[in-house]
Amino acid sequence: MLGAGSWGTTFAKVLADGGNDVALWARRPELAREISQSKRNSDYLPGINLPRSLWASDRLHEVLDGAEQVYLSVPSQSLRENLRIVRELIPEDALIISLMKGVEKGTGARMSEVILHELGVDPWRVAVASGPNLALEIAKEQPTAAVLSSESRETATEVALTVRNSYFRSFVNTDVIGTEFGGVLKNLIAVAIGIVDGVGYGENTKASIITRGLAEMTDFSVAFGARPETLAGLAGLGDLIATCESSLSRNNTAGRLLGQGYSYSEVIKQMNQTAEGLSSVTPILELALSKGVDMPIVSQVAEVLAGTLAPRDIAPHLTTDDLPQGE
Numbered sequence: 001m002l003g004a005g006s007w008g009t010t011f012a013k014v015l016a017d018g019g020n021d022v023a024l025w026a027r028r029p030e031l032a033r034e035i036s037q038s039k040r041n042s043d044y045l046p047g048i049n050l051p052r053s054l055w056a057s058d059r060l061h062e063v064l065d066g067a068e069q070v071y072l073s074v075p076s077q078s079l080r081e082n083l084r085i086v087r088e089l090i091p092e093d094a095l096i097i098s099l100m101k102g103v104e105k106g107t108g109a110r111m112s113e114v115i116l117h118e119l120g121v122d123p124w125r126v127a128v129a130s131g132p133n134l135a136l137e138i139a140k141e142q143p144t145a146a147v148l149s150s151e152s153r154e155t156a157t158e159v160a161l162t163v164r165n166s167y168f169r170s171f172v173n174t175d176v177i178g179t180e181f182g183g184v185l186k187n188l189i190a191v192a193i194g195i196v197d198g199v200g201y202g203e204n205t206k207a208s209i210i211t212r213g214l215a216e217m218t219d220f221s222v223a224f225g226a227r228p229e230t231l232a233g234l235a236g237l238g239d240l241i242a243t244c245e246s247s248l249s250r251n252n253t254a255g256r257l258l259g260q261g262y263s264y265s266e267v268i269k270q271m272n273q274t275a276e277g278l279s280s281v282t283p284i285l286e287l288a289l290s291k292g293v294d295m296p297i298v299s300q301v302a303e304v305l306a307g308t309l310a311p312r313d314i315a316p317h318l319t320t321d322d323l324p325q326g327e
């Protein structure tokens, strides 16, 4: 597992609790020491006891040596630079699994596309995991489901069988595009939910945004080749509900701070964990423009981030001026 933040550490626990031998790369030696010796990650998962078998190192070659499956859980904007560092260390036949929920600024690439580009591997070696997976709840072993997706059903199945235990259930699909975009787009809708929450609007406003947000997520993803049913499943609606409802969500939290009147730069200073949605807004809008997809909610989030729209004005603008064609 590369990345010892809240999700990398939690997912490593899921794998270890499923009976796998797991090594975790933490870029800070003191964190690697804490995980290996105290079986704790107090920066990211306070109060959680990690499995005795889990060990960590700040040395990439130690962690990657002999790996059959390599899981990636660093912030999306840092993936490419990290892959360039580890490229030569990844064993030849290892499967590569992305746990990340962002798209790259500048290229608009999904994480699996960055992996394929930087590692030059066959698509069957790559899988992505997504779903309603708030790290701290899973670290507390609360029952949860996720989707493992790969262009190869065999790969998705092999990884899903690895990523399961008594509290974590993995489903399989081959719609990588829908699975990845679901995880990215729900972050943006969660920022919108946080904004209206911070302003003080209630449940009707939020339900309207969640429902229209799902339509926006689906239109966008289908335009890029996703299957609509993927967005109606765990990687779409499931994750949208979890992220929009929970104060554990960093995207939701970032939105709430914006809604309370903090500026984008102030929010960035206050966040000590990764809120992927903030970096994905611009590339997602660029991708939407390239396909002529209308994204009224995401566009309003971008305006609030830019400071050109007051958070309290976001709700009246959330739909287009066109006469609505459906629900």
Ligand SMILES: NC(=O)C1=CN([C@@H]2O[C@H](COP(=O)(O)OP(=O)(O)OC[C@H]3O[C@@H](n4cnc5c(N)ncnc54)[C@H](OP(=O)(O)O)[C@@H]3O)[C@@H](O)[C@H]2O)C=CC1
Residues within 6 Å of the ligand: 003, 004, 005, 006, 007, 008, 026, 027, 028, 044, 073, 074, 075, 076, 078, 082, 099, 100, 101, 102, 133, 134, 135, 136, 272, 273, 274, 276
């Ligand atoms: N947390 C969650 O509930 C879930 C998160 N995800 C996704 O997982 C991915 C990782 O997020 P998460 O673990 O939550 O983030 P965190 O902020 O909790 O942790 C980020 C991790 O990445 C490391 N890191 C930061 N910058 C770099 C860099 N430039 N190069 C290498 N490592 C770096 C951090 O190290 P350090 O501590 O040294 O700064 C830390 O280990 C995101 O894409 C997120 O959307 C998906 C599902 C659930």
Ligand SMILES: O=C(CO)COP(=O)(O)O
Residues within 6 Å of the ligand: 101, 131, 132, 133, 134, 135, 187, 190, 239, 242, 243, 248, 249, 250, 251, 252, 274, 275, 276
């Ligand atoms: O992806 C997540 C839950 O599925 C975590 O959401 P946040 O990144 O907003 O905390």
